[in-house]
Amino acid sequence: MSHHKIIFTGPVGAGKTTAISSLSDIDPVRTDAQASDETARLKLTTTVAMDYGRIDLDGNGHIHLYGTPGQARFDFMWEILSEGCIGLVVLINNNRPSPLDEVEFFLKAFHTLIEQTRFVVGVSHMDLAPHPYIEDYHAHLARLGWNVPVFEVDARSNEDMRTLLKALLYSIDPGLMEPDDE
Numbered sequence: 001m002s003h004h005k006i007i008f009t010g011p012v013g014a015g016k017t018t019a020i021s022s023l024s025d026i027d028p029v030r031t032d033a034q035a036s037d038e039t040a041r042l043k044l045t046t047t048v049a050m051d052y053g054r055i056d057l058d059g060n061g062h063i064h065l066y067g068t069p070g071q072a073r074f075d076f077m078w079e080i081l082s083e084g085c086i087g088l089v090v091l092i093n094n095n096r097p098s099p100l101d102e103v104e105f106f107l108k109a110f111h112t113l114i115e116q117t118r119f120v121v122g123v124s125h126m127d128l129a130p131h132p133y134i135e136d137y138h139a140h141l142a143r144l145g146w147n148v149p150v151f152e153v154d155a156r157s158n159e160d161m162r163t164l165l166k167a168l169l170y171s172i173d174p175g176l177m178e179p180d181d182e
């Protein structure tokens with residue numbers, strides 16, 4: 001049996017809590033609380049500690065999914081949650097003023113982790129805001145020295161989130177989550 005831990009991070013409203021709920025085989029654990037200050041203008045609740053969900057690997061262990069809070073005032077949780085993690089998913093909301101700056105901010109915040117593990121970027125809300133394009137993310141990240149997969153995702157879609165997660169797991173260990181492991 002093997003156990004693997006993946007972290008979902010990114011700004012408020014990117015869809016971390018939603019993505020873990022879309023992927024999880026168990027009822028996810030959430031720590032959403034009523035949003036206050038600026039976040040309340042974006043949505044009613046926000047994660048204050050973490051999300052947790054789990055994917056069962058057909059009698060072969062589990063993939064544990066942890067979501068961080070998006071708000072920087074809870075950034076102490078980012079380090080706590082990073083412990084023992086094998087890969088990072090950065091979710092970015094394209095319908096925000098500076099999504100390219102946000103991806104850069106989160107990759108820099110998690111630089112210790114990404115130097116030791118792999119990461120992928122998922123861009124949500126492209127149905128509402130198609131620009132910047134996926135190629136713009138590639139170009140921006142390449143300028144920063146990161147050649148990394150970037151996918152358009154809707155965090156509400158199990159299929160989109162599985163595709164993103166599989167890309168990450170494949171880059172860590174091609175045997176972890178087989179393409180037909182549905």
Ligand SMILES: Nc1nc2c(ncn2[C@@H]2O[C@H](COP(=O)(O)OP(=O)(O)OP(=O)(O)O)[C@@H](O)[C@H]2O)c(=O)[nH]1
Nearest residue numbers: 012013014015016017018046047070124125154155
């Ligand atoms: N239109 C649209 N809505 C989306 C998409 N992805 C996620 N959502 C919605 O965006 C919202 C995301 O909210 P959360 O999942 O709570 O976001 P979060 O990243 O956990 O935010 P914090 O915990 O506050 O950091 C939810 O209402 C989702 O239904 C997308 O691609 N398009």
Ligand SMILES: [Mg+2]
Nearest residue numbers: 016017046047
């Ligand atoms: Mg959340």
